[in-house]
Amino acid sequence: MHTEQYSIILEEVGIRPTATRLLIYGTIAGLTDTFSLGNLEDLLPSIDKSVIFRTLTLFHEHHLIHGVDDGSGSHKYCLCHNHGHCLNEEAHCHFYCEHCQKTYCLDKDSIPPIRLPEGFVAKKVSYVVKGICSECARKSRKQ
DSSP states (O other), X not given: OOHHHHHHHHHHTTOOOOHHHHHHHHHHHTOSSOEEHHHHHXXXXXXXXXXXXXXXXXXXXXXSEEEEOXXXXXXXXXXXXXXXXXXXXXXXXXXXXXXXXXXXXXXXXXXXXXXOOTTOOOOOOOOEEEEOOHHHHHHHHHO
């Protein structure tokens, strides 16, 4: 995708596409897995941390990114591939590596439906598998 397409995506959800927002969204769109505020700070050293934080908050409020609770205590996000028009059925699972502490999107694995008892109302579902990622497992076998 290009800046023109990012601009359309932001405008469709009611966000004014400033140069900084387009740069941040473009950076996020280029990532394949989850990311944190710290990751974006490293990738965008010319942008102030508070600007990145406010932009992430805005993108999250407009459902362009989703919050990921991987149990690590670090708040992470992943890109909404439907540009803010996701359905609950499209939510996917994540994998948290206990060694390198990276969280991977398992886009092809949807969160299974859960039947709640009568009267219960689900607000958010998080499905995280914890273990060792393939890269860390490969490194430990070599040692």
